[in-house]
């Protein structure tokens with residue numbers, strides 16, 4: 001039986017006053033990124049390139065799993081970001097696109113399914129451990145004396 005996997009999620013604050021103090025913490029040892037835009041707010045879609053750029057600036061590897069999520073698809077009459085536009089953007093940046101509603105679980109892709117996809121991507125992804133120097137107070141775990149197989153996921 002495969003061991004349980006644990007995913008830790010960091011929701012980056014949209015507000016600048018929080019971002020200034022928090023931003024360094026967000027990018028430490030990141031193994032995957034979920035870019036979320038508001039389907040009813042074209043400005044949130046247009047800000048995606050700057051988020052992608054920010055990830056680059058913080059030296060996140062280009063090949064770590066990244067997915068694009070359009071939220072609030074339940075607000076059909078207020079949609080400003082058409083699916084084909086978002087899909088083109090996702091294709092350009094080699095990301096899968098999901099459209100969902102955090103509010104209405106019956107709408108489109110379920111949030112759980114999105115994170116399951118991400119978990120599968122992470123499992124099949126090559127190791128990214130120690131992309132940054134370890135913290136001084138980090139606990140080091142001694143390896144098993146005779147490992148049968150190394151698993152990084």
Ligand SMILES: Nc1nc2c(ncn2[C@@H]2O[C@H](COP(=O)(O)OP(=O)(O)OP(=O)(O)O)[C@@H](O)[C@H]2O)c(=O)[nH]1
Nearest residue numbers: 012013014015071072073074075100101102103104
């Ligand atoms: N209709 C609808 N409303 C949503 C959905 N997701 C979030 N909301 C609403 O949108 C508002 C903002 O939600 P937040 O979760 O605070 O958004 P946020 O992006 O985390 O905001 P920041 O704190 O600025 O990062 C709230 O009133 C939510 O109830 C959705 O899928 N559908």
